[in-house]
Amino acid sequence: MMLEKIIENFILNFKKYLYAVLGLISGILLVEYGLLKTIFILLLAIIGFKLGDRDFQEKLKKQILNRLKD
Incomplete structure (x- = not known):
């Protein structure tokens, strides 16, 4: 309980x-x-979070392939 x-x-x-x-x-x-190193660490964490997102990865792949075709 x-x-x-x-x-x-x-x-x-x-x-x-x-x-x-x-x-x-x-x-x-x-x-x-300190402040600057903390901001840097948090920025890298946010970038890692975004790169780990499957939707973001698919969009990034499509953009890269479209630019390579042009």
């Missing part, structure tokens, strides 16, 4: 927990490495 309530609470408040973890990671990065 208690585990069900914990799981239900986690599901209902998933964004809160996600942003809390992201805030914690960002805070640790800022303290440990």
Whole structure:
């Protein structure tokens, strides 16, 4: 019964927990490495996230093939 309530609470408040973890990671990065290095790390993470997206990969392949044909 208690585990069900914990799981239900986690599901209902998933964004809160996600942003809390992201805030914690960002805070640790800022303290440990400074602002510019943290921005660089986050930028690389965003680029990696985008490149890992299948839709983005397909669009990128189509653009490359279209430019090679021209």
